[in-house]
Amino acid sequence: MPELPEVETMRRGIAAIAGSSIVGVERLRCQRRPILIEPRALSRRLTGRRIAAVERLGKRVVLRLEEGERLIFEPRMTGLVLVADPPTREHLRLRLDLSGGPIPHVWYWDRRGLGSVRLLTESQFMERLGNGHLGPDALTISCNKLRERLERSRRPIKVALLDQRAVAGIGNLYASEILHLAGVHPAKRCDLLTALQWQGIHAQMQAVLQLAIRYEGSTLSDGTYRNALNQSGGFQNHHRVYDRAGDSCLTCSRGRITRVVQAQRATFFCPACQTKRPRS
DNA sequence: CATATGTCCTGAGAGC
């Protein structure tokens, strides 16, 4: 489930294609949803174009082309952006052939096909992802900004952290990890959190995301997520609560990790050290 | 306006 650390790892894995030119495009398998324009137009619009920059926008990898056009990879659950051979031939979706740089090909692979690759003009980009569509990036948002954007919400903090319009990049896995390290109960309403709790959430958010980037993300037991070289991430070995239901708490050793469902998503937490009240 | 729910998708794993 690529979230900010996994998508940032993908971005870094293909960052060296900045400055290269696209010399070929092949759509490898029918994608009903992912690519919004017909293959011939995709090839015509991409061939010969130079990649100006490789960026990350929340959980998307963005190739910025000249004249404001952007090719946007949105992996959702099982999408991968690769420079090495993909895990299987079967789920390859798109291949870009490049010249003028160190990387000859970039692939988009997606087993479940919930993800997408979209080519957007400047105006399409602004309409879909511009001002107001995404909050500030979770890696760089200030504590005051985070608090300002969420403190009037009555939603549980775990649910609110997944709202990409509030803050961009956090997904289901890291939301549980962040709140555990901050010692905050996932069901605590945003509007009832103290200043100290906001500081803890903000600090742990950035600490967890930075550490997870250093480990190149989390490859869960299904083994789907890989970096651009088709290698596993390492942060799954450092999860303190995610997918550890029934195990004892690594932080306080008193509680057992509990799984609950919030907004149709699994939440993991320790009932002993994540209290609804502020820690003294 | 804020919040909640349904939808898409495939393959791993559970249970019989």
Place this chain on the structure above:
DNA sequence: TGCTCTCAGGACATAT
């Protein structure tokens, strides 16, 4: 062993 069923959750559309 082999079948059927459930579940995983990102973003968006639609409903309340």
